Structures are given as C-alpha cells and as structure tokens.
Amino acid sequence: MFQSSFKTLSAKAAALLDQELMSSGSFSIDQLMELAGLAVAKAVYHEYPSTGRxxxxxxxxxxxxxxxGLVAARHLKLWGKHEPIIYYPKKSTKNQLYANLLNQLKDLEIAEIESNEEVIEMLKDQNGVKVIIDSLFGFSFKPPIRDPFKDLIKYLSDNYGKIAPIVSVDIPSGWDVDQGPVDIDINATTLISLTAPKPCANHFAKPGKTHYLGGRFINGKIAQKYDLQDLLSLYKNDDLIVKL
Amino acid sequence: MFQSSFKTLSAKAAALLDQELMSSGSFSIDQLMELAGLAVAKAVYHEYPSTGRxxxxxxxxxxxxxxxGLVAARHLKLWGKHEPIIYYPKKSTKNQLYANLLNQLKDLEIAEIESNEEVIEMLKDQNGVKVIIDSLFGFSFKPPIRDPFKDLIKYLSDNYGKIAPIVSVDIPSGWDVDQGPVDIDINATTLISLTAPKPCANHFAKPGKTHYLGGRFINGKIAQKYDLQDLLSLYKNDDLIVKL
Structure with a gap:
C-alpha cells in the first residue's frame, strides 16, 4: 500500500467533523456545499482547462x-469556458436545497440528460465530453450500489482510458471510504478531497493522476482536534484549492 | 460628474435583481452572502496584502x-495573513443567519470590540489597524444614519488620510445609492461593488482609489435583462473578483 504523506479522515471522523461544522460551527449546508462545489469547479477548471466550450x-x-457537483456545474458555466451537462437520475424529493441548485442550473440553460444510454452515447463521441465529474457518492456511501448507478459505474470502469478522464468528488464512487477499491468502482484520474483526504485516497496516488484538496473552511480548533494543521498549511495565499 | 464606462444598477434595480435571484433563481441568502463575502475578502487580500498579521x-x-462583512472576516482569517477584528454594535435578533456567521467568527477566535470609543482608540494606534472594511450599509440603506453609526461615520470621515484606508462593501456607507456623497459619509479608498456598481460609484473614481467588482453569480438571462453582459465579460478566467 502506498503510504501517504498527508493526514486522512476516516468515514467516521469525516461524519463527526461535518456534524461539528453544522452544530457548534453553525455552518448551514448551503454554505458548506457552496464552498465545496466552488473548490471542485476550481480544480476542474485548472486541471482540465478549456479555451472553448x-x-x-x-x-x-x-x-x-x-x-x-450541482454547485460545481454552476460555477464552471458562469466562468464561461466549459459547457456542463448534468445527469441526475435519482433526484432527492426531501431536500429543497437540491431542487434549488438544480433550478439554478436550468436558469443557466445547462442541459440535462436522462438515462445511462444517453450518457454512454455522449461518452462514445470522441468530439464530445472532455472531462467527467463523478459526484455520485461521497464518504457516507454504503454498498451495494443500486441501479442505475451500478451499470453506469461498471461502464465507466470498463472503459477507462477510452472515455474522458474522471474527476471524483471526495471519493471515487463505489470505493470504500476507508479501504479503497472494491469490485465495481470509478477509476478516477483526478481526485478532489474535501476538507481532508479520506483513507481510501492512499490507494489513489499513481503516475498520471492528480489529487487536489479543497473545502477550506475549518477553524483552528477543529483542525487541531482532527490533527489537520499540517494539511491546511499546504494552502497558498487565498487559494481555495491546493494540488497535493 | 465623472462618466463611468460601466453599467450601473439603481437602488430599485438592484433590489429587484436580488429578489429575482432568490425567487426564480432559487438562491438562498446563505449562498449569495457566502459568495459576496468571499469576493470582498479576495479584494481586501489582493489590494491590502499582508505578510504577517x-x-x-x-x-x-x-x-x-x-x-x-462577517463572511469576509472569516475568509481573511482562514487565509492566515490578516487578523480581522469586528465591531458589530447593532446585532439583528430576527435573523439566525447573522447569529451563525458571528458564531463562526467566535470559533475562529476573531476578537470583537464593543464601542465607538474602542474603535477610535484602535484606529489612533499607528501600529494598529492597516485596513478598515466598511460593511455598515448597503444599497437598501435609507437615511437618516442613527447612532452609534452617525458618530462613527463622522469620525471616519473627519480623519480620512490619518487613519487606515477604508474598503467599502457595495456602497460607501452613508452615500445615497443613486446620488452618491451626502453630508456625513464614508470616504473610501477602495470600493467593492457586488453584482454590479450602483450609480453612486460614478462619484467614486479618483486618483489613488481602486474599484473592484465581485459577486459573480448571475445568469445570462438576468445579465441580459439588466444589460450587464459587457460588465460580466470583464471577469478573467475563474476569478471571483475583477479590478475595474
């Protein structure tokens, strides 16, 4: 196993930290998601620059x-160099925030596709998608992967190298947060860890892959509690992301 | 009167645009304030760089x-080069968001001072405050200015050049949004306009002053409706602010 030089946060610790940010830290999910999605967009913008559309x-x-992912799509579109298209097959009905974020994308005339088949067709077109953002599952994901995601992830995994590179948000979807790769999972080229890398990120470092850190919002007390000071000191100036 | 080369938004238009962002645009105030405050922090960070504290x-x-201003203070503190101190004499009791934003600052161990006298004492110390953020009143301000703000603004105005430079958020506090300077108002050195400059910004351009634009969140439809496309095209790359 590759030994990382950075501190990681287990699934349990990451859940506790998030809870802490939202309780004693008084952050709203709107705020945290905005900053997290903005960091994702920045990583994509810098790692996969586009002069056109x-x-x-x-x-x-x-x-x-x-x-x-929804927030990242919005910022990329606003910056005017990328053309995001979303695939959002299982929309939450419980949470108004997601509906609002989706509505913001509709207002930006961001297209939505509706099925695995459309995704596959779009990815097969060599002049089509230049980069894929995998914001399917995060650190609270528990297997098994259900449809339509199972087939989708299998397709992406089987076609690694033949389709556009994948940027995974926090966790390559399907991976076990602590253990890393499992049977069916996303083979990402870029990983953007939020707040801190999760232990599975130790399995990520390979030649040709890039790893970013984003989500620069934790205070000194929390950083100390979770032993993240060294990690946070990697950020430069007022940058919202850092390449690890 | 200095003729600006940029489009401005009247008080009425700015209020309508904000309403539109939050209704049909589905933005929450948490989101918009986070992005606005982040832009303010970026402008301060770049215009008044600090290598220390x-x-x-x-x-x-x-x-x-x-x-x-509360959001900007948080980001500046997180970036580690500036030491924000807040003066927040009239706290809203109606809005939980402000209490949360304040709590986030307490968690970052950002100090708070409590009176005009403390502000004046701090500003008199030449080794003290290097820059002042004026986030007192925005485009919905209606005169008269009440205490303790009246005395405070009078002090800041009377001591222009003798105290630290002032960065005003959206409007130099006290200014009429459409007409500009009045009897008692803030004499700012830097203005950070949010979404678009307000008409009073036409009175701002003088040698030695700097003007930034931030709040990069409006979609093409709204930009077109308010004739802001040329203004928005000034943003470079994925920058969240631009110097006008």
Missing part, C-alpha cells in the same frame, strides 16, 4: 456529494 | 451588507 459531464448522485 | 477592522452593520 469543452463539455463537462457531471454525474450527480442522490445526496450531498451530488449537491457539490 | 495585519489587523483588519470590520465595521458590521445591522443588515445584509454587515453579513457580507
């Missing part, structure tokens, strides 16, 4: 990881 | 303009 396919899962 | 005094008003 490069298509970015954003795969949106049913939970918070999906929300980060 | 330069003190930034953030004057926080009772409304949304004050909320932008």
């Amino acid at each position: 490069n298509k970015v396919l954003v795969l949106v899962g049913p939970g918070n990881n999906g929300g980060d | 330069n003190k930034v005094l953030v004057l926080v008003g009772p409304g949304n303009n004050g909320g932008d």
Whole structure:
C-alpha cells in the first residue's frame, strides 16, 4: 500500500467533523456545499482547462456529494469556458436545497440528460465530453450500489482510458471510504478531497493522476482536534484549492 | 460628474435583481452572502496584502451588507495573513443567519470590540489597524444614519488620510445609492461593488482609489435583462473578483 504523506479522515471522523461544522460551527449546508462545489469547479477548471466550450459531464448522485457537483456545474458555466451537462437520475424529493441548485442550473440553460444510454452515447463521441465529474457518492456511501448507478459505474470502469478522464468528488464512487477499491468502482484520474483526504485516497496516488484538496473552511480548533494543521498549511495565499 | 464606462444598477434595480435571484433563481441568502463575502475578502487580500498579521477592522452593520462583512472576516482569517477584528454594535435578533456567521467568527477566535470609543482608540494606534472594511450599509440603506453609526461615520470621515484606508462593501456607507456623497459619509479608498456598481460609484473614481467588482453569480438571462453582459465579460478566467 502506498503510504501517504498527508493526514486522512476516516468515514467516521469525516461524519463527526461535518456534524461539528453544522452544530457548534453553525455552518448551514448551503454554505458548506457552496464552498465545496466552488473548490471542485476550481480544480476542474485548472486541471482540465478549456479555451472553448469543452463539455463537462457531471454525474450527480442522490445526496450531498451530488449537491457539490450541482454547485460545481454552476460555477464552471458562469466562468464561461466549459459547457456542463448534468445527469441526475435519482433526484432527492426531501431536500429543497437540491431542487434549488438544480433550478439554478436550468436558469443557466445547462442541459440535462436522462438515462445511462444517453450518457454512454455522449461518452462514445470522441468530439464530445472532455472531462467527467463523478459526484455520485461521497464518504457516507454504503454498498451495494443500486441501479442505475451500478451499470453506469461498471461502464465507466470498463472503459477507462477510452472515455474522458474522471474527476471524483471526495471519493471515487463505489470505493470504500476507508479501504479503497472494491469490485465495481470509478477509476478516477483526478481526485478532489474535501476538507481532508479520506483513507481510501492512499490507494489513489499513481503516475498520471492528480489529487487536489479543497473545502477550506475549518477553524483552528477543529483542525487541531482532527490533527489537520499540517494539511491546511499546504494552502497558498487565498487559494481555495491546493494540488497535493 | 465623472462618466463611468460601466453599467450601473439603481437602488430599485438592484433590489429587484436580488429578489429575482432568490425567487426564480432559487438562491438562498446563505449562498449569495457566502459568495459576496468571499469576493470582498479576495479584494481586501489582493489590494491590502499582508505578510504577517495585519489587523483588519470590520465595521458590521445591522443588515445584509454587515453579513457580507462577517463572511469576509472569516475568509481573511482562514487565509492566515490578516487578523480581522469586528465591531458589530447593532446585532439583528430576527435573523439566525447573522447569529451563525458571528458564531463562526467566535470559533475562529476573531476578537470583537464593543464601542465607538474602542474603535477610535484602535484606529489612533499607528501600529494598529492597516485596513478598515466598511460593511455598515448597503444599497437598501435609507437615511437618516442613527447612532452609534452617525458618530462613527463622522469620525471616519473627519480623519480620512490619518487613519487606515477604508474598503467599502457595495456602497460607501452613508452615500445615497443613486446620488452618491451626502453630508456625513464614508470616504473610501477602495470600493467593492457586488453584482454590479450602483450609480453612486460614478462619484467614486479618483486618483489613488481602486474599484473592484465581485459577486459573480448571475445568469445570462438576468445579465441580459439588466444589460450587464459587457460588465460580466470583464471577469478573467475563474476569478471571483475583477479590478475595474
């Protein structure tokens, strides 16, 4: 196993930290998701620059990881160099925030595709999608992967290298947060860890892959409690992301 | 009167646009304030760079303009080069968001001062505050200015050049949004216009002053409706602010 030089946060610790940010830290999910999604967009913008209208396919899962993807799609569109398209097959009905984020994308005239078949067709077109954002599942994901995500992830995994590179948000979808790769999972080229890398990120470092850190919102007390000071000191100036 | 080369938004138009962002645009105030405050922090960080722990005094008003200042203080502190101190004499009791934003600052161990006298004492110390953020009143301000703000603004105005430079958020506090300077108002050195400059910004351009634009969140439809496309095209790359 590759030994990382950075501190990681287990699934349990990451859940506790998030809870802490929202209780004693008084952050709203709107705020945290906005900053997380903005960091994702910045990583994509810098790692996959586009001078024209490069298509970015954003795969949106049913939970918070999906929300980060929706926010990222908005910022990329506003910056005017990328053309996001979303695939959001399992929309949450419980949470108004997701509906609002989706509505913001509709107002930006961001297209939505509706089925795995459309995704596959779009990815097969060599002049089509230049980068894929995987915001399907985050650190609270528990197997098994259900349809339509199972087939989708299998397709992406089987076609690694033949389709556009994948940027995974926090966790390559399907991976076990603590253990890493499982049977069926996303083979990402870029990982953007939010707040701190999760232990599975130790399995990520390979030549040709890039790893970013984003979500620069935790205070000194929390950083100390979770032993993240060294990690946070990697950020430069007022940057919202850092390449690890 | 200096003729600006940029499109401005009247008080009425700015209020309508904000309403539109939050209704049909489905933005929450949390989201918009986070992005606005982040832009303010970026402008301060770049215009008043600090290699150490330069003190930034953030004057926080009772409304949304004050909320932008609270968010800016947080980001500046997180970036580690500036030491924000807040003065927030009239705290809103109606709005939980402001209480949350304040709590986030307490968690970052950002100091708060409590009176005009403390502000004046701090500003008199030449080794003290290096820059002041004026987030007292925004585009929905209606005169008269009440205490303790009246005396405070009078002091700041009377001591222009003798105290630290002032960065005003959206409007130099006290100015009429459409007409500009009045009897008692803030003499700002830097203005950060949010979404678009307000008409009073036409009175701002003088040698030695700097003007930024931030709040990069409006979609093409709204931009077209308010004739802001040329203005928005000034943003470079994925920058969240632009110097006008």
